Amino acid sequence: MKKETLQKRTKIANDIMYYIYTHIETNIDIEELSMDLGVSKFHMHRIFKEIFGKNIYESIKSIRLQKASNLLLTNKYSTISNIVNLCGYSSQSSFIKIFKERFEMSPKEWKNGGYKEYSNKIIQQSQKAMQSKADFKNIVPTIVKMPFIESYYIRNKGYNVNIEETWQKLETWVLTNNIESYKRIALFHDNPTITPLDECQYIGCIMVDDMENIKSDRLPKFKIAEGVYAKFDLKGKTGDVLPFIQWVYHEWLPKSEYETTTKPSYAIYEKLDFFDEDNEFELSFYVSINF
Incomplete structure (x- = not known):
């Protein structure tokens, strides 16, 4: 083909x-x-x-x-x-x-x-998640109104080791196209803590500051939904994200009196663990809410 x-x-x-x-x-x-x-x-x-x-x-x-x-x-x-x-x-x-x-x-x-x-x-399907000792109970989110985010993306079926390959491909695309100002975003179409990990739709995204100068048609584009979100800032190591998402959905949301919507949650990375020699990350996690 x-x-x-x-x-x-x-x-x-x-x-x-x-x-x-x-x-x-x-x-x-x-x-x-x-x-x-x-x-x-x-x-x-x-x-x-x-x-x-x-x-x-x-x-x-x-x-x-x-x-x-x-x-x-x-x-x-x-x-x-x-x-x-x-x-x-x-x-x-x-x-x-x-x-x-x-x-x-x-x-x-x-x-x-x-x-x-x-x-x-x-x-329990994730060995790294089971090794996490992170404690999230003192994290307090801020409530923000986010615009829609247009981004280039690669869709990965499964919350698994293939995610690292997805980010390597996106990084190759960024370098090939000489993109200097951009953000990495992970979009979770499904809640990976109640969806079998091999069935999850995980989307690796690149938001480019200057979209008009991108000539490549190698990657598709889509828009991440605008709306009101609870924003959680988190630093941690590989394996902490799944327990964190479980805490947000199972503990924070039910106690908060907010309700979520069918819009997917997403994380904007300042530091991506897959590219860090200590496997550390820094991110802001956004979950759609209403009241």
């Missing part, structure tokens, strides 16, 4: 995935999406499966469940019916059935604390 053809197909698949994540609360119309992208439904389905290994409908079902399971544990004042509507389900009964199949408990059991055991099993 030619390089240009592969880039085009990857862009189509990424555009579909981005659309699903940003329209998950709606009745996603595949016919309308194919018209917007200028690609037939047949080719759209085929390209998506080639790139991501599962079909579009499976992905929509999985993403809806991930979003709903996250809202159930953070939004204590929302009813199951509210969350069903936020995540685009047509009926509460179908949601409960699908939820039980995936998590082996009812949404009510999950909301009442069942998520904790499920999450701890996921954290």
